Amino acid sequence: DTGVSQNPRHKITKRGQNVTFRCDPISEHNRLYWYRQTLGQGPEFLTYFQNEAQLEKSRLLSDRFSAERPKGSFSTLEIQRTEQGDSAMYLCASSPELGPSGRTTYNEQFFGPGTRLTVL
């Protein structure tokens, strides 16, 4: 399977615990994105990597959230001291730097299946 993969698919944790999610992008994609999606809503941007560099972080990403992409391949998203409000689907997506037309602004993102987090 050459698509975007995410692990685990489901995570149930108690409030105050730390959790870590992993995303493996499509191998030739150098852009990687994390989104959060709550029920009945569209995804909300969290952060974005180009290779190993984290280029942008949303204000939604509080100090309890940290994301890494150490070798420019897979990425991890860690949430410390989880709160019930963190319960959501966490989506990872990847895209090539250039779209098929060669335009740098082209940004077709390929999504993984998501990790559903439930904080009790």
Next chain:
Amino acid sequence: AQTVTQSQPEMSVQEAETVTLSCTYDTSESDYYLFWYKQPPSRQMILVIRQEAYKQQNATENRFSVNFQKAAKSFSLKISDSQLGDAAMYFCALDSNYQLIWGAGTKLIIKP
């Protein structure tokens, strides 16, 4: 600020009929991309169709086509010959360089 608005929380259509999902957006950019993504229940987000703002011609992909009205900042999706497998949440998204700006989605129900 860039925004995307989908004003139809839910739409239903009879199988084999045609349905149109609405999307309006706001951006100050002159060159941008718009997307429709589909998210089936418990399945991942997949791209349905893409429109480049600099192209006047509306994009089509098999049974899916868009009506792109740049001046009105409108980007609707038409699904022809609706099939049961089209049942999903449909999201309109605006490309904002490094991220996508998303609408709240429209739940499409297909009646057999």
